[in-house]
Amino acid sequence: MSLATSIKPISYLKSNAADIVKEFATNPETLIITQNGEAKMVVMDIHEYEKQQETLALLKLIALGRKEFEQGRYQDAQSFFEEMDNEE
Template sequence: MSLAAQIKPISYLKSNAAEIIKDFATNPEPLIITQNGEAKMVVMDIHEYEKQQETMALLKLISIGRKEFEEGKYQEADAFFSEMDKE
């Protein structure tokens, strides 16, 4: 389904909420809700939302790791494993 078909006015959300929920079972694409012709919110399937949140968390961890690496806040693998063997 095209992105344009997934943009609906707030009146559509108000009158079709149950149908929108049912449709997520077959089409999990987010639904953009407009008010006065302007995008105001996104309605999405909970499973898609959870996947998106997991992806964002992983990207944040990668970003933190990259920053720490650039700042020299890392340990060589051999030294790390030697430390782990001592414990």
């Protein structure tokens, strides 16, 4: 994910939308769009967005695994592989 971020007013987005899209091809810098001086939205390159979504999905899986572990819903590797072998 790109760590570079620009802050621009909504008027910049309105008047430069096509240029912003072209710019993402070489510089996927995330834009924070403000309205009346307050951050209102983020504009980002689709590839950066997809990477971010993949990262979030992995973090959710890790959190789910941790929760199941804490609830005692796990088994040791040996038992798991034996169970898998028996299902074939």
